[in-house]
Amino acid sequence: PKRRKSSQLDPPLPPKPRKRALSIPRSPSISIPHTIDQKSLLFRLPLEIRRLIWAEVLGGYVIHFIMPMRILSHFVCSAPEKVVCGCRINEFRSCGKMAPGVLSILVTCRQIYSEAIEYLYSANTFSLLYSNHLIHLSTLLIPARLNAIRVLRIRWAIRGLPYYVRPSGEHLTFREDTEYWQQSWRALAQMRGLRDLRIRLVDTVWQNQWLQLESRLMEGVREVKTPRVFEVVLPY
Secondary structure (H helix, E strand, O other): OOOOOOOOOOOOOOOOOOOOOOOOOOOOOOOOOOOOOOOOOHHHOOHHHHHHHHHHHHOOOEEEEEOHHHOOEEEEOOOOOOOOOOOOHHHHHHOOOOOHHHHHHHHOOHHHHHHHHHHHHHOOEEEEOOHHHHHHHHHHOOHHHHOOOOEEEEEEEOOOOOOOOOOOOOOOOOHHHHHHHHHHHHHHHOOOOOOEEEEEEEOOOOHHHHHHHHHHHOOOHHHOOOOOEEEEEOOO
16 A cells, blocks of 8 residues: 655654653542652752752753654754854754753752752743744643743744635645644643744745735734733744
């Protein structure tokens, strides 16, 4: 049989379920094994101080999400001080990930993981260099992690113009691109923790058609109401 052609809407591979939960359950009825040294000076600090420590250790990065082989991965931005960096998705092998020493704190014990994991998402800036990955984040991240993301940057290349119908046609010319456009804005509208969202739309082909369809193209944008800072740089 013929292999079905891959689509940009095809979901990535979901993560395998864990045999044991990493986060400590909140229900008091569930017994938790003691996995930390109760005499540790760290755990004598107030929780508010420990949270500041987790944010300082795990935060401050600009992280590009990528999905090689349909599996979620990342690399750290090489120019985090720039508004628009020069990183490219096909260069991820030559770029570094977060230092193992930084992430290893999360696997020290379940208590630290439960207290610190949210700061891996809330204290960093995340970036998508390939906007097609956007609709798959909800598949790869549990809602608590997805909604912990506060700052998101997207470089959004327009290939097939959404809603475009050729003069000689009656149907959408780029149906899949239109579906993706709609799903992407819905996904952004559902990210309840976003505080700072900046999107750069890139297009070098569709200037006249874009201007004609701009009002309709912006309908999905208006549904995104959560971020306090929301910037969309239009291509024209």
